Amino acid sequence: MARPKEFNPERALARAMHLFWCLGYENTSMEALMKEMGIAKQSLYDTFGDKRSLYLKALTHYRDQTNSQGQKMLNEIPSVRDGFAKLLYGIAAETRAKHERGCLLLSANLQRDPKDAVIRDFLRDNQARVEAIFRLALVRAQKQGELSAKDDPAALARFFVVTIQGMRSMARLRSDGKALEQVARVALAVFRSADPL
Amino acid sequence: MARPKEFNPERALARAMHLFWCLGYENTSMEALMKEMGIAKQSLYDTFGDKRSLYLKALTHYRDQTNSQGQKMLNEIPSVRDGFAKLLYGIAAETRAKHERGCLLLSANLQRDPKDAVIRDFLRDNQARVEAIFRLALVRAQKQGELSAKDDPAALARFFVVTIQGMRSMARLRSDGKALEQVARVALAVFRSADPL
DNA sequence: ACGATTCCAGACTATACAGTCTGGAATGCC
């Protein structure tokens, strides 16, 4: 047929994602992307389409990576409370660079044009997915007696989504592990009211 | 002397703030600002400087307005717990348009160039101010027996800052009053462990 | 009335950047 691609599209996408993640959509130029991805402009447009299309692919890549990782961890860990603790304290313990980078999808939500339905719907869908992952874990927590049966798993799932987004935005502004740890501790207190088995 | 300004700078600034608030910094053009503020380009540059300078003035205006309002409410309300409930349930009960608009300073934090020290420092300073307002209110809550003396007011203040930012980002994506209300209820449970007086 | 300042309208410049196009070399399949 023809000459095969010389670069690894997956790897190039991961690099593009990283750049969008660090700089945001507007501040990331195609020139910078070419450099970071290590491919020429032609190849970039041929493989990934225009900038917006590449951005959407990067968002998807980020979502799949992040969610599957979180879901796996929450499913495998014996104590659900420990799972959420790992999530929250994990964020608190990240490096300054990671705090500054924040969460690509949270940034996308606050950088997007409110009229842009595609990105809005993508992010809404993702939020629903994350809530569902958390909710299932919290249902398990109730079964295991880590959480009161009177608590509403859906409400608590939303609460944790909110807490994580809030922590991410705080961390982005001031990388203060101690302060974030305090916040995590307060949030994790929702597990306190467990019924005795 | 000379011809006086025909427009009200304060009012024009409020309108500019509103536009930045709805659209974000990048998506707000000088042309749109001229139209919204009802003044010509010349007057705009003479009075407010360049776009970035106008933006900073808008951020300042927003901060002063929002914080003094919140501080006043928290100081005047008898029950501190009711004060935070008013804040959180108030956000949950906002209109769809207000949810979409979100918080100007939260948007600024996630839209800013990470290397931009001026805006970063401005937002850091504001976060410290809000934490201080909340902390003082929570100290009063302890004195009034609404909060256990074992709780750390600084940690809880940060927790509420995080919660509000998280709720704002969630509301921006999906204006679901019920869901936000659930989150608010969970967060307000930190007041549950009050010592009896 | 006169000078200083402000107002508006709009022309103009400069720049950044997305996206397209050209050309020539390299690589694999038939």
Next chain:
DNA sequence: GGCATTCCAGACTGTATAGTCTGGAATCGT
């Protein structure tokens, strides 16, 4: 070998937009 495809480098176009400049009218104080 020859064709199709991909690679890179870079020129080129088009557009959006920030910011400056010009000119002429309006409004104030003296």
